[in-house]
Amino acid sequence: MRRHIFRAALLGTALLAGGQGHALAQTDPTDRAIRDLPRPGYEPRQIRMGHFVLSPELLAGAEYISNVFATSSNPDADILFTLSPSMGIRRDDGRFMLNASIFGTLREYVDNPREGVNTFGATGRAGYTIGKAHLVTAGLGAERSFERRTDPESPNDLGLPPAKIDILRSELGYQYRPGRFGVGLRGAIDRYNYLPAGDADRDLTSLQGSARVTARISHRFDAFTEAYINRRDARTPVDRNGIDRDMTTKGILVGLASDISERLKGEIGVGRFRANPDDPTLKSFTGFAASGNLTWRPRVRTAITASLFRGNVATTRSGASGRIDSTASLRLDQEARHNLIVSAAIGIRDTRYRGGINRRQTLASAQLEATYLVNRRIALVATTTFAKRTADQPLDRFETFRFGLATRITY
DSSP states (O other), X not given: OHHHHHHHHHHHHHHHTTSXXXXXXXXXXXXXXXXXXXXXXXXXXXXXXXXXXXXXXXXXXXEEESOTTOOSSSOOXXXXXXXXXXXXXXXXXXXXXXXXXXXXXXXXXXXXXXXXXXXXXXEXXXXXXXXXXXXXXXXXXEEEEEOOTTSTTOOXXXXXXXXXXXXXXXXXXXXXXXXXXXXXXXXXXXXXXXOXXXXXXXXXXXXXXXXXXXXXXXXXXXXXXXXXXXXXXXXXXXXXXXXXXXXXXXXXXXXXXXXXXXXXXXXXXXXXXXEEESSTTSOOEEEEEEEEEEEEEEETTEEEEEEEEEEEEOOOOTTEEEEEEEEEEXXXXXXXXXXXXXXXXXXEEEEEEEESSOOEEEEEEEXXXXXXXXXXXXXXXXXXXXXXXXXXXXXXXXXXXXXXXXXXXXX
């Protein structure tokens, strides 16, 4: 019961956060990624320090990119070299669970050195069970990131390097599940700080809160109803277009969750949201909301994962009163041989801007990846990606092809 409560709470937290969380408890093989399943002779040794397990890793790679700047014409191809060290920290003693990581990536382009932005950060998620029915979770993270040229909000000014962004995230959750019925609460604060002085109006603080009621309807499924609120406060009173971008979004989701079946885990919820801008010149709007992530395991070493999201997203686009994103993806992970793991994924993101511009962008992508385990410490990784974006505005269109080779060294 205790581990079931823990996994369910962390799953709900991850979905509300946009799928960026990772479940902490992985004692059940059906909860573990295909890459992390036991493989005699290929399992990393890891480092044990008391109750903690340390997992150092180094990924070094080279990647060909056919359209570095994501332009609609005259694409510029280049080679990107990357070096990514990381350290995972894990603890699981049944009552207290912790997953943390420290990471960084050095990027160097051959012909376009200004595009090489180094990133780094640290994240941590923890959970503590009290008795058999109470669970408290917390998360904290800090990251230096950057705006990708493919981002819908990117101005894609070729005269400027990609904008660096400092991101801070924190969250706190509580779940009470004594039996068939349960309740859960979650609060989170995210802060985005764009470092270029000209992007000060894009700095943003997002405050999120949610309350969920859950009921067991069968031995395989739970039903839930969740109400949420998201308050976005921009750093400056108005943006570069003279618009107050502060906004409050409220919504409700109803859906099903499965965490009992060994083959099917995850949840999906649908509902409605209403966005209320503070600026009197912008109109409030209502839309369809959805959030979900389901993993089907027909066999222990096969995983098929489907994800979807639809909701209101922050925007600073000139003439736009709001932005609604709809995303969907399907991924297959398969152990082809004892030391060969392959994966394939397809995805689509539809971005619609509301207001005076009424623009639309649709990005479709496909990816293939193969990982060959040489031994317990070394793995070779090959990745191929193709992406194409269609749009109302010709300058927003692009397509790109990427092919990369990397070596992963794990202690």
